[in-house]
Amino acid sequence: MATGNIKDKVSIVGMGCTKFGENWDMSADDMIVEAAYEAMEDAGIDPKDIEAAWVSVTTSGVSGAALANPLKLDGIPITRVENYCASGQDAIRNAAFAIACGMYDIVLVLGFEKLKDSGLRGLPLTSFAEPVVGLGMTAPGSFSLPWVYFFEEHGVTKETLAKIAVKNHYNGSLNDKAHFQKTISLEQAIKAPIIAWPLGLFDCCPTTDGASAAILVSREIAKTFRDDYINLKATSLIIDSMPPGYRPKHEFSSWPATDRAAKEAYRQIGISDPVKELDLIELHDCFSITELVTYCDLGLCSREAVKDCIDSGFFELSGDMPVNVSGGLKSFGHPVGATGIRMVYELYKQIQGKVDKKRQVKDVSLGLAHNLGGYPQVASVLIVGSP
Amino acid sequence: MVGIRATGTYNPIYRLERKEIARAMGTYSMGGVKAVSNYDEDSVTMAVEAVRSAVDGINPSEIEALLFASITSPYKDKQSASTVALGVDLKEGVFTSDLSNSIRSGAAALTLAMDRVKSGSSKNVVITASDCRIGIGGSEFEQFYGDGAAALVISNEDLVATIEGSYEINDTILDVWQTSLESFPTSWEDRFIKTKGYQKTTIAVIRGLMEKYQLTVDDFQKVVIAVPDYKIQIGICKSFGFDIKTKLQESFFSSIGFTGSAHPLLMLAAAIAEAEPNDKILFVAYGDGAQAFVLSVTGLIKDRDVGHPPDSIESVITLENYEQYLKIKGLIATEAARRPLLPSSASYMWRERNYYTRFHGCKCLNCGTEQYPRQRVCYECKAKDNFEEIKLASRKGKIITYTKDYLFPCPIPPHIQTVVELEGGCRVYMMMTDVKPDEVKSHMPVKMTFRMLHDRSNFYHYSWKCSPIY
Numbered sequence: 001m002a003t004g005n006i007k008d009k010v011s012i013v014g015m016g017c018t019k020f021g022e023n024w025d026m027s028a029d030d031m032i033v034e035a036a037y038e039a040m041e042d043a044g045i046d047p048k049d050i051e052a053a054w055v056s057v058t059t060s061g062v063s064g065a066a067l068a069n070p071l072k073l074d075g076i077p078i079t080r081v082e083n084y085c086a087s088g089q090d091a092i093r094n095a096a097f098a099i100a101c102g103m104y105d106i107v108l109v110l111g112f113e114k115l116k117d118s119g120l121r122g123l124p125l126t127s128f129a130e131p132v133v134g135l136g137m138t139a140p141g142s143f144s145l146p147w148v149y150f151f152e153e154h155g156v157t158k159e160t161l162a163k164i165a166v167k168n169h170y171n172g173s174l175n176d177k178a179h180f181q182k183t184i185s186l187e188q189a190i191k192a193p194i195i196a197w198p199l200g201l202f203d204c205c206p207t208t209d210g211a212s213a214a215i216l217v218s219r220e221i222a223k224t225f226r227d228d229y230i231n232l233k234a235t236s237l238i239i240d241s242m243p244p245g246y247r248p249k250h251e252f253s254s255w256p257a258t259d260r261a262a263k264e265a266y267r268q269i270g271i272s273d274p275v276k277e278l279d280l281i282e283l284h285d286c287f288s289i290t291e292l293v294t295y296c297d298l299g300l301c302s303r304e305a306v307k308d309c310i311d312s313g314f315f316e317l318s319g320d321m322p323v324n325v326s327g328g329l330k331s332f333g334h335p336v337g338a339t340g341i342r343m344v345y346e347l348y349k350q351i352q353g354k355v356d357k358k359r360q361v362k363d364v365s366l367g368l369a370h371n372l373g374g375y376p377q378v379a380s381v382l383i384v385g386s387p
Numbered sequence: 388m389v390g391i392r393a394t395g396t397y398n399p400i401y402r403l404e405r406k407e408i409a410r411a412m413g414t415y416s417m418g419g420v421k422a423v424s425n426y427d428e429d430s431v432t433m434a435v436e437a438v439r440s441a442v443d444g445i446n447p448s449e450i451e452a453l454l455f456a457s458i459t460s461p462y463k464d465k466q467s468a469s470t471v472a473l474g475v476d477l478k479e480g481v482f483t484s485d486l487s488n489s490i491r492s493g494a495a496a497l498t499l500a501m502d503r504v505k506s507g508s509s510k511n512v513v514i515t516a517s518d519c520r521i522g523i524g525g526s527e528f529e530q531f532y533g534d535g536a537a538a539l540v541i542s543n544e545d546l547v548a549t550i551e552g553s554y555e556i557n558d559t560i561l562d563v564w565q566t567s568l569e570s571f572p573t574s575w576e577d578r579f580i581k582t583k584g585y586q587k588t589t590i591a592v593i594r595g596l597m598e599k600y601q602l603t604v605d606d607f608q609k610v611v612i613a614v615p616d617y618k619i620q621i622g623i624c625k626s627f628g629f630d631i632k633t634k635l636q637e638s639f640f641s642s643i644g645f646t647g648s649a650h651p652l653l654m655l656a657a658a659i660a661e662a663e664p665n666d667k668i669l670f671v672a673y674g675d676g677a678q679a680f681v682l683s684v685t686g687l688i689k690d691r692d693v694g695h696p697p698d699s700i701e702s703v704i705t706l707e708n709y710e711q712y713l714k715i716k717g718l719i720a721t722e723a724a725r726r727p728l729l730p731s732s733a734s735y736m737w738r739e740r741n742y743y744t745r746f747h748g749c750k751c752l753n754c755g756t757e758q759y760p761r762q763r764v765c766y767e768c769k770a771k772d773n774f775e776e777i778k779l780a781s782r783k784g785k786i787i788t789y790t791k792d793y794l795f796p797c798p799i800p801p802h803i804q805t806v807v808e809l810e811g812g813c814r815v816y817m818m819m820t821d822v823k824p825d826e827v828k829s830h831m832p833v834k835m836t837f838r839m840l841h842d843r844s845n846f847y848h849y850s851w852k853c854s855p856i857y
Contacts, residue, residue, distance in 0.1 A: 131840075142804075146788070243816065
């Protein structure tokens with residue numbers, strides 16, 4: 001078990017994010033250029049100031065060349081990071097370590113995914129080339145599996161899940177970079193065609209194009225770029241070692257990787273009561289039920305209370321613990337490699353007080369971002385805050 | 388003495404009412420239903436299930452040869468018997484061979500197995516016949532053919548029936564045929580087939596057998612006339628004087644359909660199951676000539692669970708309409724899933740054959756945790772390379788959790804994906820089959836069944852799914 005921490009050693013001084021959506025008019029390279037230049041302009045730096053870069057992409061590109069080519073980043077080290085849906089956060093994490101050890105002062109982290117050029121609905125299945133093991137699995141199918149536990153033990157219903165979708169659609173309707181900017185009704189969500197029981201169409205995030213970028217610097221020089229920079233407070237990445245469906249004795253009441261990643265991140269900065277101490281959370285709502293399970297795994301509420309918490313609006317924009325005020329993966333979209341960095345973009349802008357006032361949360365100083373990927377078995381938690 | 392040590396039959400869960408075919412095709416209905424193999428079944432998977440039921444209670448290491456008979460082998464160039472032997476988890480040293488191209492190939496396998504046992508080259512030979520023939524739309528074959536498999540263990544000890552003699556006739560008559568270029572069988576005019584084929588040959592072979600062994604009609608308590616026409620069966624009984632009510636074996640044509648090379652063995656298995664000790668059975672299998680056998684049931688039949696009649700399986704699912712049948716059989720062009728199909732790997736399937744095809748798992752010798760598929764390092768205690776291989780196919784399990792998935796391609800959606808815990812604790816993330824989606828429940832008991840998963844990279848991938856225990 002790790003005992004160290006990265007608290008306040010690395011700062012974020014600039015960020016960028018393209019419009020997420022069906023970006024038929026933009027190539028992957030177009031989106032990379034948009035996100036990178038927005039971040040560099042935000043930080044007030046030139047491409048030549050960048051000493052090293054990390055690029056997060058799962059299926060739309062390979063190698064550091066995916067970033068070097070569109071940005072003409074000549075002669076610097078660029079690492080490609082792939083870790084399922086946690087790729088973006090893992091890129092930030094590795095870039096932060098490079099800064100913290102003193103190797104670099106200014107680096108670029110960029111995540112992107114161009115999913116809408118495949119002609120397919122949903123994600124390409126490149127990671128599942130196994131001819132027998134895992135066969136029959138789809139993303140909504142594998143993420144839906146805790147439903148039996150929550151429906152049978154804790155009174156959760158399709159309506160409970162629909163409330164999460166309605167919330168995230170509402171939040172997305174207030175965000176002009178979101179894929180969907182439309183509210184939906186509870187009835188619409190409940191009655192939508194089933195994709196993988198109990199998940200209907202509105203319980204599933206869309207297939208989205210997008211890119212997002214961050215400029216990370218060492219804390220010592222952060223102030224030279226801007227006053228309202230933010231600091232990296234904690235970062236953790238946990239991989240469970242066997243796909244949940246094959247894991248002996250696994251109880252489908254939790255995705256343990258999240259639980260363990262959260263505990264590790266809380267340890268790093270001494271969080272004991274996340275609801276009291278965190279102001280804002282962006283979590284991995286690839287499916288409505290994933291958001292529900294994650295509430296529990298992040299320690300925001302007990303499994304017994306999760307239905308009541310959702311019913312009472314606890315996680316809504318105006319609630320005690322606002323979750324996914326950006327619209328989440330559900331409304332903002334989920335270009336896999338970009339998502340983790342996009343979440344930090346939301347926290348960065350919220351801490352700076354720069355988002356549309358309709359969804360600006362008051363006095364945000366500490367925010368958490370969470371991703372969960374794979375069967376699922378890969379989770380990351382990243383906490384950022386004002387210095 | 389050579390004879391039958393055990394019997395097993397398998398017929399698939401789906402039934403299609405013939406009147407539904409008649410409705411779709413605007414023709415008359417033959418009446419009754421036909422058994423329809425599921426989209427993940429073929430003659431190999433059904434043979435595995437039939438053999439599993441036959442060898443239940445027999446140590447697999449005793450089986451020294453396996454013969455597979457079928458007109459509908461999945462491959463033209465690749466043996467099916469070896470895959471069946473792997474699916475049933477027989478030892479590597481087993482002799483395997485296919486017999487094909489005739490509805491008599493199942494009976495031919497019986498003769499060859501008898502010869503092998505008599506010669507002493509094998510003590511126990513499993514024969515299995517399995518077919519899933521498809522008649523062209525609107526034809527009588529479409530209604531008449533059903534899918535199924537049967538298996539017999541031929542041995543010289545522990546017999547439920549001895550085989551006391553046989554007689555054969557060869558005939559190259561063109562009654563029903565299918566060239567290697569055609570997708571469906573063709574036939575000559577039915578009056579010709581019935582009089583010069585079914586009737587003439589069957590009568591001749593029975594007469595030949597009775598003369599050879601100096602038997603009379605009264606010597607037989609049961610007659611199994613595996614000729615693909617019920618009226619001809621009646622006619623033959625009448626012409627010899629066999630009492631139809633008491634002696635003629637049920638044909639299963641109205642509850643299963645004619646199952647090709649499997650049918651003679653299927654009817655014989657049913658006759659043995661219902662027989663009394665010392666009953667003599669006349670068994671005739673028609674096809675490119677005919678074979679006749681005389682069998683004598685032993686006293687062991689009383690103590691042996693020889694299974695139920697092949698048409699009384701625990702549960703059937705009646706297809707709602709002809710379109711479902713077309714989709715299951717791949718007879719209607721449907722849009723492919725909007726997902727890329729990834730190439731598979733023959734070397735991969737070969738390397739993992741013990742786990743994927745035999746369905747072995749592993750048990751950690753340090754902490755006892757059972758895991759699937761094979762592992763090098765234990766999930767629970769992290770011990771390295773300290774496992775024993777365990778057999779999972781015959782274990783029962785229960786559903787831990789599941790989903791009904793409309794995204795994963797499946798001819799009759801939704802596809803059911805489950806997490807199953809097998810007896811002993813091994814967890815397997817697996818597809819469920821042969822179930823009505825509304826009947827799936829958590830904690831539901833399931834059994835393992837051998838299925839064809841997919842044909843990516845242009846070859847068939849056989850492995851295991853779960854299905855309900857009714």
